[in-house]
Amino acid sequence: GAGVSQSPSNKVTEKGKDVELRCDPISGHTALYWYRQSLGQGLEFLIYFQGNSAPDKSGLPSDRFSAERTGGSVSTLTIQRTQQEDSAVYLCASSLRRVETQYFGPGTRLLVL
Amino acid sequence: AQKVTQAQTEISVVEKEDVTLDCVYETRDTTYYLFWYKQPPSGELVFLIRRNSFDEQNEISGRYSWNFQKSTSSFNFTITASQVVDSAVYFCALPPSGAGSYQLTFGKGTKLSVIP
Numbered sequence: 001g002a003g004v005s006q007s008p009s010n011k012v013t014e015k016g017k018d019v020e021l022r023c024d025p026i027s028g029h030t031a032l033y034w035y036r037q038s039l040g041q042g043l044e045f046l047i048y049f050q051g052n053s054a055p056d057k058s059g060l061p062s063d064r065f066s067a068e069r070t071g072g073s074v075s076t077l078t079i080q081r082t083q084q085e086d087s088a089v090y091l092c093a094s095s096l097r098r099v100e101t102q103y104f105g106p107g108t109r110l111l112v113l
Numbered sequence: 114a115q116k117v118t119q120a121q122t123e124i125s126v127v128e129k130e131d132v133t134l135d136c137v138y139e140t141r142d143t144t145y146y147l148f149w150y151k152q153p154p155s156g157e158l159v160f161l162i163r164r165n166s167f168d169e170q171n172e173i174s175g176r177y178s179w180n181f182q183k184s185t186s187s188f189n190f191t192i193t194a195s196q197v198v199d200s201a202v203y204f205c206a207l208p209p210s211g212a213g214s215y216q217l218t219f220g221k222g223t224k225l226s227v228i229p
Contacts (some may be wrong), residue, residue: 033216042222043204048215056213089156099208101148102217104158 002026004105006092012111013082021077021108025094032075033093033102034067043091049075050098082112115140115207119220126195127228134190134223136205142166146208147181147188148217153201161203164188195227 005024013019025032034046045059049069060066064082069075079086089109093102116139126132138147149161162172164181172179176193192199202224206217 031215035216043217043219045216056215059216091158093158098215099146101146101160101163103160104150106155106157109156 004092004094004103006090006105006108008108009106010109010111012113014113015084016081018078018080019082019110021079021090021092021110023075023077023092023094023105025073025075025092026103027073029094029096029103030072031095031098031100031102032069033095034075034077035091035093036061036088037091037107038088046077046090048098079110082110084112086110087112115210115218117205117207117218117220119203119205119223121223122221123224123226125226125228128197129194131191131193132195132225134192134203134205134225136188136190136220138186138188138205138207140207140210142210145210148206148208149179149188149190150204150206150219151201152204152222153198158204161190192225195225197227197229200225200227 007022030051032049036044036046047054047059047067051072052069064080067077089107091104091107093104095102118137145166147164151159151161169181178191180189202222204222205220209215
């Protein structure tokens with residue numbers, strides 16, 4: 001079956017603009033995760049969805065970041081008023097349940113100029 | 114709190130050499146999974162293996178093998194007869210643990226360079 005897909009693959013934007021990153025999880029996976037990986041750094045957890053709800057948004061780095069998941073499937077991560085420090089690869093993952101194997105998408109490479 | 118330590122930051126080997134990537138973990142859970150992921154230069158995190166703490170048998174998949182030792186809290190990964198395509202960053206990880214925990218706990222990764 002299809003894996004996790006993310007769009008766009010690459011995004012270049014100007015400082016101050018808003019961006020939307022999309023994640024389409026594996027069909028049937030109820031758990032969805034967003035991570036961020038800055039250049040040469042480890043993975044930073046951002047947010048988790050169980051179904052449509054996000055039990056904990058404390059991992060989001062600032063109030064410029066928001067995320068939603070509609071219909072228990074597709075998720076959108078929105079970054080408002082982008083800053084240069086937001087430049088990173090944003091990775092989405094999904095799993096059957098919280099402790100099951102997380103499968104990752106190819107990521108969105110965001111560059112804020 | 115959970116912790117995964119990958120002490121080797123970078124390793125370089127010549128093609129066809131064997132290489133072992135170390136992973137040491139800490140968890141308060143009595144049963145748990147352990148994972149290895151590969152991140153090639155393209156950036157995608159590729160799932161390699163999930164191991165249940167119940168099962169301490171070594172696992173072999175082609176040129177890859179994993180040695181899980183619960184007594185030393187280690188889950189090491191060996192690549193036999195390395196190839197250039199094995200060049201990547203490899204991450205060891207623990208799953209979420211306890212209420213309010215959702216993310217994988219990753220080690221910092223080991224960057225493997227296989228030189229032709």
